[in-house]
Amino acid sequence: MAERADRQVTHRSHVSYIDKSREYYEASGYDQPYRWAAFNEAPFTPLTKPLAECNVAVITTTYLHHHDSAHGAPATDKVVYHHPVADRPERMFTSDLSWDKQATHTDDPESFLPLGALTALVEDGKIGQLNHRFFGVPTEYSQRRTGLDAATIGEWCAEDQVDIALLVPL
Amino acid sequence: MVIGSARDIVEECGVARMLFVDFPLGNPCGKPGDRAMQQSIISLALDVVDTAIAPRTTVQAPVHWGSDNWRSAFMEVGDHNIEALRAAGAKRREAQVTS
Numbered sequence: 001m002a003e004r005a006d007r008q009v010t011h012r013s014h015v016s017y018i019d020k021s022r023e024y025y026e027a028s029g030y031d032q033p034y035r036w037a038a039f040n041e042a043p044f045t046p047l048t049k050p051l052a053e054c055n056v057a058v059i060t061t062t063y064l065h066h067h068d069s070a071h072g073a074p075a076t077d078k079v080v081y082h083h084p085v086a087d088r089p090e091r092m093f094t095s096d097l098s099w100d101k102q103a104t105h106t107d108d109p110e111s112f113l114p115l116g117a118l119t120a121l122v123e124d125g126k127i128g129q130l131n132h133r134f135f136g137v138p139t140e141y142s143q144r145r146t147g148l149d150a151a152t153i154g155e156w157c158a159e160d161q162v163d164i165a166l167l168v169p170l
Numbered sequence: 171m172v173i174g175s176a177r178d179i180v181e182e183c184g185v186a187r188m189l190f191v192d193f194p195l196g197n198p199c200g201k202p203g204d205r206a207m208q209q210s211i212i213s214l215a216l217d218v219v220d221t222a223i224a225p226r227t228t229v230q231a232p233v234h235w236g237s238d239n240w241r242s243a244f245m246e247v248g249d250h251n252i253e254a255l256r257a258a259g260a261k262r263r264e265a266q267v268t269s
Contacts, residue, residue: 007238014192015241017176024245027252028259042184044225051220099196103240108202114173117199117212127216164219166212168173168198169180 037143047164054163057131059153060113061139061169062092062106078138080149082156085130088115097139097170112170131160139169171219173198173211181228188228189215194240200233207233 007013022033047054063078083089092113094106110116118130135153140146157165172188174180175198180188191198191211200208211231218229247255 013238013241014177015244016178017195018178018182020245023247024255025259027247027255029256029263030259036179036182038182039184042186042225044186044222046223047220051216056216094196100194100240100244101196102243103194103235104196105202106196108197110205110208111197111199111202114199114208114212116205117209120209121213121216126213164171164216166171166173166215169176170196170198 034141049163051127051164052125053128055129055131055161056118056127056164056166057157057160057162058113058115058118058134059165059167060092060134060136061097062094062109062113063136063138064089065093080138080152081136082133083136084133085115085119086132089113094170099170106170112168114166114168127164131162133160171215173215177228181226184226186225186227187218187222189218190228190230191233192230193233193235194244201235 018036026033063081064083089109092106092109094112099106106112113134115130115134118127121127122130133156135156137146137149137153140149153165172180172185173191174188175191175193175195177188177190177192180190189211191200193201198211200211211233214229214231218227
């Protein structure tokens with residue numbers, strides 16, 4: 001007997017943020033839509049050793065402190081940073097980022113910065129270790145600047161002999 | 171490995187591996203406070219790293235937010251707010267010119 005569907009849909013249910021943001025900013029009077037990065041070739045490196053021997057690092061787009069002058073902080077540009085995982089933050093600054101502030105909240109850093117979950121997976125023996133520092137990268141309008149930040153984080157990952165980088169954008 | 175909720179942006183960009191978490195933007199590693207869900211999502215992401223055989227591998231995490239209202243409500247544009255959006259945009263551009 002056929003199983004009954006949990007839901008029935010008349011449109012594709014996955015949200016297209018490219019379409020949504022274009023329509024939103026167009027309605028706000030911006031006539032030039034943002035041109036998102038699209039690469040024909042995507043890189044790929046197979047994992048060459050067991051997960052249980054891997055050093056895993058996290059890259060976040062959130063920050064430890066206010067970085068937006070609208071929130072009372074100095075108007076300094078955000079820059080790439082690293083921070084020791086031993087000093088696990090209780091909160092991260094996310095107010096300047098474009099997440100769904102009506103539907104949810106970011107009061108629990110584990111919901112986007114999984115340092116506790118990875119620590120538990122080290123204890124379970126699933127991965128070798130959590131890298132001694134995590135990395136932060138600013139959300140930039142300029143794709144050129146994001147490319148430079150990516151190169152910096154790539155160098156830090158190489159220095160730390162990171163095997164797996166988990167990038168968790170907000 | 172990207173763990174994210176904006177599937178279209180990541181897939182259009184093109185990455186080696188993505189774990190798609192079909193939640194409102196803000197909690198790609200699981201619902202706030204739900205440690206069991208968070209750990210299962212991170213564990214699955216690592217399994218995807220381990221087992222993917224080609225770039226642009228996307229796996230969807232087997233989790234559900236519980237409602238679907240957020241899908242249409244986020245950045246909504248309609249008759250009820252189009253004038254307000256236009257006015258707010260004009261004000262923002264004016265502030266950028268004078269700052």
